[in-house]
Amino acid sequence: MSEQSPKERRIILKYADDPAYSNRIDCYLRVGGYQNLKKAFAMKPEEVGEEVLKSGVRGRGGAGFPAGMKWKFLDRKSGKPIYLICNADESEPGTFKDRQIMYKDPHQLIEGMMISAYAIGASQAFIYIRAEFHEGARILNRAISEAKDKGFCGNNILGSDFSCDLVVHRGAGAYICGEETGLIESLEGKRPNPRIKPPYFPAVLGLYQCPTIVNNVETLCNVRHIIEMGGDEFAKIGKPNNTGTRIWCVSGQVMKPGYYEFECGALTLGQMIFDVCGGLRPGRSLKAVIPGGSSAKVLRADERFSGTLKDGTAFDWGLGDIPLDFDGPMSAGSMSGSGGIIVMDDTVDIVQAMANINAFYAHESCGQCTPCREGSLWMRKITQRMCSGGARKEDADLLLSVAKQIEGRTICAFGEAAAWPTQSFVTKFKDDFINKASETAENRDPKSLQLI
Amino acid sequence: MENLLKLSAETLAKIDEVVPKYPQKRSAALMVIHLVQDELGAVDDTACEWIAKRLELQPINIKELITFYPMLRENPWGRKHVRVCRTLPCALRGSYGTCKTFEKMLGVKEGHVREDGEYSLEFMECLADCGQGPVVIVDEKTYENIEGERATKFAELLLDGKLDGVEEFKSYEESLNQQIPKQ
Numbered sequence: 001m002s003e004q005s006p007k008e009r010r011i012i013l014k015y016a017d018d019p020a021y022s023n024r025i026d027c028y029l030r031v032g033g034y035q036n037l038k039k040a041f042a043m044k045p046e047e048v049g050e051e052v053l054k055s056g057v058r059g060r061g062g063a064g065f066p067a068g069m070k071w072k073f074l075d076r077k078s079g080k081p082i083y084l085i086c087n088a089d090e091s092e093p094g095t096f097k098d099r100q101i102m103y104k105d106p107h108q109l110i111e112g113m114m115i116s117a118y119a120i121g122a123s124q125a126f127i128y129i130r131a132e133f134h135e136g137a138r139i140l141n142r143a144i145s146e147a148k149d150k151g152f153c154g155n156n157i158l159g160s161d162f163s164c165d166l167v168v169h170r171g172a173g174a175y176i177c178g179e180e181t182g183l184i185e186s187l188e189g190k191r192p193n194p195r196i197k198p199p200y201f202p203a204v205l206g207l208y209q210c211p212t213i214v215n216n217v218e219t220l221c222n223v224r225h226i227i228e229m230g231g232d233e234f235a236k237i238g239k240p241n242n243t244g245t246r247i248w249c250v251s252g253q254v255m256k257p258g259y260y261e262f263e264c265g266a267l268t269l270g271q272m273i274f275d276v277c278g279g280l281r282p283g284r285s286l287k288a289v290i291p292g293g294s295s296a297k298v299l300r301a302d303e304r305f306s307g308t309l310k311d312g313t314a315f316d317w318g319l320g321d322i323p324l325d326f327d328g329p330m331s332a333g334s335m336s337g338s339g340g341i342i343v344m345d346d347t348v349d350i351v352q353a354m355a356n357i358n359a360f361y362a363h364e365s366c367g368q369c370t371p372c373r374e375g376s377l378w379m380r381k382i383t384q385r386m387c388s389g390g391a392r393k394e395d396a397d398l399l400l401s402v403a404k405q406i407e408g409r410t411i412c413a414f415g416e417a418a419a420w421p422t423q424s425f426v427t428k429f430k431d432d433f434i435n436k437a438s439e440t441a442e443n444r445d446p447k448s449l450q451l452i
Numbered sequence: 453m454e455n456l457l458k459l460s461a462e463t464l465a466k467i468d469e470v471v472p473k474y475p476q477k478r479s480a481a482l483m484v485i486h487l488v489q490d491e492l493g494a495v496d497d498t499a500c501e502w503i504a505k506r507l508e509l510q511p512i513n514i515k516e517l518i519t520f521y522p523m524l525r526e527n528p529w530g531r532k533h534v535r536v537c538r539t540l541p542c543a544l545r546g547s548y549g550t551c552k553t554f555e556k557m558l559g560v561k562e563g564h565v566r567e568d569g570e571y572s573l574e575f576m577e578c579l580a581d582c583g584q585g586p587v588v589i590v591d592e593k594t595y596e597n598i599e600g601e602r603a604t605k606f607a608e609l610l611l612d613g614k615l616d617g618v619e620e621f622k623s624y625e626e627s628l629n630q631q632i633p634k635q
Binding site: 021024094103135190191192257340344364366 | 544578592625
């Protein structure tokens with residue numbers, strides 16, 4: 001459990017770490033649980049969707065696409081069943097927020113899901129949870145059965161003629177199952193090879209080729225709060241186009257890593273690292289930050305970011321000035337992704353960090369598209385060789401050329417996720433990559449940790 | 453269906469319960485594989501054939517899952533299976549050192565099962581608890597900040613079978629409040 005910061009505004013995690021609170025339904029009911037389900041059921045399904053659209057809530061899984069808009073794309077005229085899937089595969093390195101919700105406050109997710117199912121007209125919903133969350137799956141199953149007993153889930157919810165069953169489905173350790181079409185393939189009992197879009201937009205051709213909505217855990221929890229506050233009121237939290245709170249997950253070399261929930265844009269990356277997370281270890285200085293899970297492009301501590309925001313205002317930021325919302329890291333050429341902030345100090349061997357990330361993507365590529373399958377393996381091999389005494393000056397350019405041949409040439413965004421780290425690390429720390437060729441046992445930093 | 457795999461009545465009942473939950477039988481594949489693997493430790497060819505028959509599929513439809521998903525196994529892990537997170541956030545807190553300590557103390561190489569079948573060690577990709585790395589999972593329990601001397605102490609307790617109940621190594625799961633509140 002991470003220490004709560006006094007400046008946080010906890011909405012999703014309001015009760016999660018309260019010692020008097022447990023993950024049982026009685027606790028949830030005491031704090032107004034399932035009241036918003038009742039409120040939603042008194043509305044028309046379209047009205048619920050309208051509130052979500054008005055709230056401006058953007059997907060918390062990584063892409064940041066407006067959830068209300070995603071729902072709008074749903075093909076309601078096909079006559080086929082509609083499915084709702086909660087993406088609980090949480091597997092982007094650096095991200096550990098959905099775990100806190102599911103283990104500590106599972107009913108919030110179930111309420112959010114039942115409201116969402118009602119809004120989109122789904123009579124079957126799934127929670128696709130990563131298999132490493134053994135206890136998480138048990139907690140969710142118990143919570144679903146508690147909710148069913150009280151009529152909040154399953155048949156004839158709240159005595160109405162609306163029914164929605166909810167099934168917890170466990171993955172089996174593959175990162176690609178977090179990609180929504182890969183997840184759907186996996187849920188169909190197949191290898192999770194992602195599908196090509198178009199035509200396979202889940203909202204039209206999803207699970208069993210039926211219209212399907214896939215939303216992240218945190219996004220679905222937000223739906224419950226949107227109904228409580230109303231879409232317009234929710235949209236006042238945070239900033240325009242960056243509404244609501246976000247749970248930022250800070251890991252790596254800070255004094256107090258952990259999960260912290262703030263209104264979007266309420267603080268900068270610098271305040272997060274140096275104030276909320278207690279800064280770096282004594283005597284260390286900042287070298288690099290990955291702001292949105294390991295797929296996000298790395299930011300260099302001494303970089304300047306300038307340009308014009310969407311609303312026309314000019315900005316000129318150092319790394320510490322980047323606002324923590326969706327658009328801030330995006331304007332700085334990276335992304336807020338899944339909210340996983342990975343901090344590296346000056347003891348980090350940047351080539352080793354790169355090799356570590358490359359090993360991850362090489363391991364997790366599904367192998368469907370040649371550029372990604374082969375490219376991710378070559379990037380791993382090259383960086384591993386560089387870290388084993390075989391670095392060459394031309395390796396930096398070689399890595400860039402491999403990455404360039406992956407980006408934009410794959411069925412799903414995994415190609416970009418694998419290419420962006422290499423492109424940003426090598427471009428921004430080119431000297432580190434070139435100097436690796438002249439590294440010897442004598443001039444190696446003894447403080448630097450082994451990362452590969 | 454003939455109980456070729458000698459599965460317990462409990463597992464068979466769980467399988468019968470899980471299959472009808474899905475609109476299509478094939479969707480239950482992963483869940484059935486998990487149930488079989490939880491009992492047998494691995495899913496060999498006979499098990500593949502049995503599961504395939506149960507779900508009205510071809511054995512290859514199950515085999516291709518076993519060979520794809522990292523957590524599915526054709527050969528069992530050790531009686532105690534130790535997973536250490538390898539990915540960057542944990543590595544930045546020293547997980548490579550933790551893995552080495554465990555290799556030495558448990559007497560097993562990463563990715564392998566010790567000869568006596570007692571321990572196996574796996575260096576895994578991100579376990580989604582990056583704030584408290586290095587993260588270690590033993591069987592189904594998640595332990596946090598297992599690094600340096602703590603890793604040595606952890607391995608000692610594990611080897612002595614005395615890990616349970618040690619306050620400083622309380623698992624993430626055991627730290628949760630799961631009680632029904634008193635009125």
